[in-house]
Amino acid sequence: MDLAALKGKVAVITGASRGLGAGMAHEFNRHGIRLGLCSRSAPALPDGPDVVTEQLDVRDGDAIAAFADRTAKQLGPIDLWINNAGVLEPMRPLRDIRVEELRDHLDINVVGVFNGMQTYLRYLRGAAHEGVLINISSGAAVHAYAGWSAYCAGKAAVDLMTECVALEEAGGFMRVHSVAPGVIDTDMQELIRNSTADDFPEVERFREMKRDESFNSCEFVAARLLEIAFDPSASHDEVVLRLPAEN
Numbered sequence: 001m002d003l004a005a006l007k008g009k010v011a012v013i014t015g016a017s018r019g020l021g022a023g024m025a026h027e028f029n030r031h032g033i034r035l036g037l038c039s040r041s042a043p044a045l046p047d048g049p050d051v052v053t054e055q056l057d058v059r060d061g062d063a064i065a066a067f068a069d070r071t072a073k074q075l076g077p078i079d080l081w082i083n084n085a086g087v088l089e090p091m092r093p094l095r096d097i098r099v100e101e102l103r104d105h106l107d108i109n110v111v112g113v114f115n116g117m118q119t120y121l122r123y124l125r126g127a128a129h130e131g132v133l134i135n136i137s138s139g140a141a142v143h144a145y146a147g148w149s150a151y152c153a154g155k156a157a158v159d160l161m162t163e164c165v166a167l168e169e170a171g172g173f174m175r176v177h178s179v180a181p182g183v184i185d186t187d188m189q190e191l192i193r194n195s196t197a198d199d200f201p202e203v204e205r206f207r208e209m210k211r212d213e214s215f216n217s218c219e220f221v222a223a224r225l226l227e228i229a230f231d232p233s234a235s236h237d238e239v240v241l242r243l244p245a246e247n
């Protein structure tokens with residue numbers, strides 16, 4: 001892909017304080033992409049001429065809409081929006097999960113994605129600008145794990161919600177994808193490795209991954225997402241995508 005062509009593009013990343021969101025922010029910044037970054041704690045890059053930051057909760061749709069507005073006013077039309085913010089907990093058998101915990105989880109991982117999608121869609125239509133939206137999904141959308149009922153349900157919902165929007169917006173201003181990024185060594189993975197086999201029976205497999213360092217790097221994921229968004233030679237037919245293993 002022509003990396004020089006990325007310079008000056010504008011991308012929004014939610015969940016940009018740490019982990020994959022922070023890693024992507026650094027990579028995109030390196031390519032000269034201007035950024036709108038948000039998370040509850042401070043995003044990984046400071047505010048500046050090419051970076052707009054906001055501390056917000058993706059559960060708050062009004063806050064996301066105001067942030068999109070401010071980003072576009074300061075940086076110009078938004079070319080790419082990545083709904084990356086997400087949580088894993090509660091991670092234990094469903095019989096031990098309180099309904100409030102499930103609601104809270106889905107409020108972030110599904111309603112948060114809905115808020116980002118709706119905001120970006122309304123923005124693009126209002127601005128008559130064409131853009132790409134990527135929801136960060138997971139292999140857990142299509143593979144059941146004992147202990148991950150909330151997470152699997154939420155990510156499956158994101159995949160299907162994305163496919164519905166792809167149908168609704170076909171031929172319109174927004175191209176949408178839901179992308180499983182592979183396993184990346186973030187706080188979320190540490191949380192998994194620190195769980196117990198009672199709560200998450202497959203924990204040992206994830207500890208082995210750490211011993212083998214068999215992860216996808218943020219740099220690799222960022223590069224693949226930029227291809228999906230901006231490489232004219234890439235196929236854009238599939239809505240739900242799964243990134244390959246880096247090594």
Ligand SMILES: NC(=O)c1ccc[n+]([C@@H]2O[C@H](COP(=O)([O-])OP(=O)(O)OC[C@H]3O[C@@H](n4cnc5c(N)ncnc54)[C@H](OP(=O)(O)O)[C@@H]3O)[C@@H](O)[C@H]2O)c1
Nearest residue numbers: 015017018019020039040041057058085086183184186188
């Ligand atoms: N790591 C993996 O192996 C892996 C694999 C497949 C998919 N994913 C997906 O990749 C995405 C990023 O995961 P990660 O591993 O980077 O996790 P992480 O290290 O725990 O980071 C999660 C990010 O989301 C933000 N966030 C969480 N709740 C939020 C809320 N209510 N409002 C705004 N921001 C919120 C966090 O910031 P604050 O806490 O400051 O708000 C943080 O920046 C998630 O959607 C995850 O499901 C990860």
